[in-house]
Amino acid sequence: MPAGAARESRGSRVERWSFYAAFGVLGGAAVTLLAAPTVIVLITSFTSAYTLKFPPPGYSVRWYRALWESSPEIVAAAVLSLKVAAAATAIAVVLAVAAALALARQRAAWARILDSVFMSPLMLPLLALGLALLVLFSRLGVELSLTTLVIGHVALTAPYILRTTTASYVQLDPTLLECARALGARPWFAFRTVTLPLIAPGIAAGAFIAFMASFDNVAISLFLSDARSEVLPIRLWNIIESSLDVRAAAVSGVLIGATAVLALVMERIVGLSRHVR
Amino acid sequence: MTRGGPRLAEAWQLVLPLTLFFVVFVFAPLGLLGLVSAYNEPELRTMGLAQYAKFFGDAFNVNILVQTLSLALKTTLLAIAIGYPLAYLYTLAPRRLQRVLLLVIVLPLLTSAVVRTFAWIVILGRLGIVNSALQTLGWIDAPLTLLYTPTAVVVALAQIEMPLMVLPVITALTNIDPNLTQASAVLGAGRWRTFWAVTLPLSIPGLLAGCLLVFAAAASAFVTQTLIGGGRHMFMPVYIYQQAIQVYNYPFAATLAVILLVSVLAVVTVVNVLGHRSRGFVHG
Numbered sequence: 001m002p003a004g005a006a007r008e009s010r011g012s013r014v015e016r017w018s019f020y021a022a023f024g025v026l027g028g029a030a031v032t033l034l035a036a037p038t039v040i041v042l043i044t045s046f047t048s049a050y051t052l053k054f055p056p057p058g059y060s061v062r063w064y065r066a067l068w069e070s071s072p073e074i075v076a077a078a079v080l081s082l083k084v085a086a087a088a089t090a091i092a093v094v095l096a097v098a099a100a101l102a103l104a105r106q107r108a109a110w111a112r113i114l115d116s117v118f119m120s121p122l123m124l125p126l127l128a129l130g131l132a133l134l135v136l137f138s139r140l141g142v143e144l145s146l147t148t149l150v151i152g153h154v155a156l157t158a159p160y161i162l163r164t165t166t167a168s169y170v171q172l173d174p175t176l177l178e179c180a181r182a183l184g185a186r187p188w189f190a191f192r193t194v195t196l197p198l199i200a201p202g203i204a205a206g207a208f209i210a211f212m213a214s215f216d217n218v219a220i221s222l223f224l225s226d227a228r229s230e231v232l233p234i235r236l237w238n239i240i241e242s243s244l245d246v247r248a249a250a251v252s253g254v255l256i257g258a259t260a261v262l263a264l265v266m267e268r269i270v271g272l273s274r275h276v277r
Numbered sequence: 278m279t280r281g282g283p284r285l286a287e288a289w290q291l292v293l294p295l296t297l298f299f300v301v302f303v304f305a306p307l308g309l310l311g312l313v314s315a316y317n318e319p320e321l322r323t324m325g326l327a328q329y330a331k332f333f334g335d336a337f338n339v340n341i342l343v344q345t346l347s348l349a350l351k352t353t354l355l356a357i358a359i360g361y362p363l364a365y366l367y368t369l370a371p372r373r374l375q376r377v378l379l380l381v382i383v384l385p386l387l388t389s390a391v392v393r394t395f396a397w398i399v400i401l402g403r404l405g406i407v408n409s410a411l412q413t414l415g416w417i418d419a420p421l422t423l424l425y426t427p428t429a430v431v432v433a434l435a436q437i438e439m440p441l442m443v444l445p446v447i448t449a450l451t452n453i454d455p456n457l458t459q460a461s462a463v464l465g466a467g468r469w470r471t472f473w474a475v476t477l478p479l480s481i482p483g484l485l486a487g488c489l490l491v492f493a494a495a496a497s498a499f500v501t502q503t504l505i506g507g508g509r510h511m512f513m514p515v516y517i518y519q520q521a522i523q524v525y526n527y528p529f530a531a532t533l534a535v536i537l538l539v540s541v542l543a544v545v546t547v548v549n550v551l552g553h554r555s556r557g558f559v560h561g
Contacts, residue, residue: 023366030362031378054400055409102287111288124542132306252396272383
């Protein structure tokens with residue numbers, strides 16, 4: 001029955017069309033929602049006005065200039081944040097890469113348990129950990145300093161590095177290592193010349209994500225930084241909460257630009273997005 | 278020992294430094310937090326459950342906990358509603374577009390949450406894009422108060438935490454054996470029916486993983502809660518901060534932190550158990 005067949009195929013065409021239209025529209029809306037706020041902040045940061053009015057009445061770079069020329073406290077906070085993130089990431093790379101090498105191919109229960117323990121800071125309210133560390137340091141009579149801040153940040157950065165390193169180590173073909181050993185390479189030499197070059201992109205991707213997480217962290221820094229040292233996200237939070245100063249938009253603009261550039265560079269070098277999934 | 282992995286003795290040496298770090302700087306402090314919460318007064322003189330009695334005896338406190346958990350739940354549901362179609366769109370897209378989409382999803386995750394919260398202040402503020410659009414259209418005379426409402430917090434948080442939902446769902450969707458959806462099509466099911474009967478159930482493990490991440494993040498999102506919620510809407514994180522840093526009542530702050538921690542862990546555990554069930558369902 002040709003007529004029936006035509007009707008059926010029309011029905012299935014409508015069915016298919018409605019399916020792709022629904023996901024195209026909803027998914028497209030989600031993409032817009034994901035990207036639009038960042039773009040709006042970026043545009044607002046070039047306003048010439050004293051308010052966060054959007055769209056801006058005129059455009060200028062005055063707030064960027066104000067940031068650079070007359071905001072030493074914001075620049076100091078940014079420098080401190082960079083220091084803390086760099087130190088915490090460096091320490092976490094050493095600790096987490098070693099742990100990942102040990103745990104990645106172990107199927108025993110203890111290894112699985114340790115792995116989920118090390119990943120737990122991603123699930124815990126970090127605020128609780130921040131307060132807990134503050135209590136620990138004050139009980140021990142340790143004064144808050146850059147060191148205490150870095151310690152708190154190591155706990156929050158380690159899981160990211162552990163995850164990406166484990167993932168790339170699991171993908172590594174074990175026969176490569178067996179070949180190296182069969183050819184007489186000692187374990188350390190085999191690690192340096194075979195394992196490390198192959199898992200380096202995973203480590204780098206994890207370290208980058210960890211660095212950004214530390215740079216952005218408020219929950220732990222809130223409790224562990226002393227009165228003199230304020231990290232950038234807390235400084236920014238203070239500005240936004242107290243005065244809605246337009247310099248906050250300029251700081252945001254700098255952070256958005258730097259993040260985008262770094263992420264694209266990391267995408268080219270180590271295939272960042274592959275390691276995030 | 279498994280093939281290619283280090284021997285057990287070596288494995289222990291490699292894993293020991295991070296283990297020690299976690300024992301000293303994660304578990305010891307959290308244990309101490311529990312201990313401090315079991316003191317009756319801020320001067321830490323006598324032990325007892327006075328802080329917990331104070332928390333659960335006062336409807337004000339319990340309400341803050343309920344508001345926090347309900348905020349996290351609503352945020353999670355909204356993140357599913359927006360994020361799932363995006364994850365599915367990713368699997369439909371051609372390979373070149375997939376790379377771009379993935380970058381669009383990952384970039385916000387790397388961008389400061391303070392900045393992304395600030396974006397919502399610019400959008401929802403009195404001079405923001407929503408108010409100026411409505412005024413231009415002549416639908417309102419005076420700017421609406423969109424900020425500092427619980428709904429604004431949910432919307433902003435769902436947008437901010439959405440990538441945490443999308444990424445695990447994408448992983449689950451791309452791991453589905455294409456033979457299964459093809460079989461469904463060959464057997465006569467349309468695209469919608471295949472989606473509801475095959476694809477969606479098979480993606481549940483990823484969906485649950487995303488839910489956990491979003492729920493935990495939303496429950497402790499100090500920055501977004503304070504900046505978008507304003508002073509009138511209190512949630513657990515800022516309450517903890519106030520009690521510790523402004524009031525110096527460490528036992529009560531510790532109690533609040535323990536209660537938040539236990540609540541989030543309880544939800545995580547329940548969802549994990551459900552997740553194992555659903556994986557059994559997927560393979561069975």
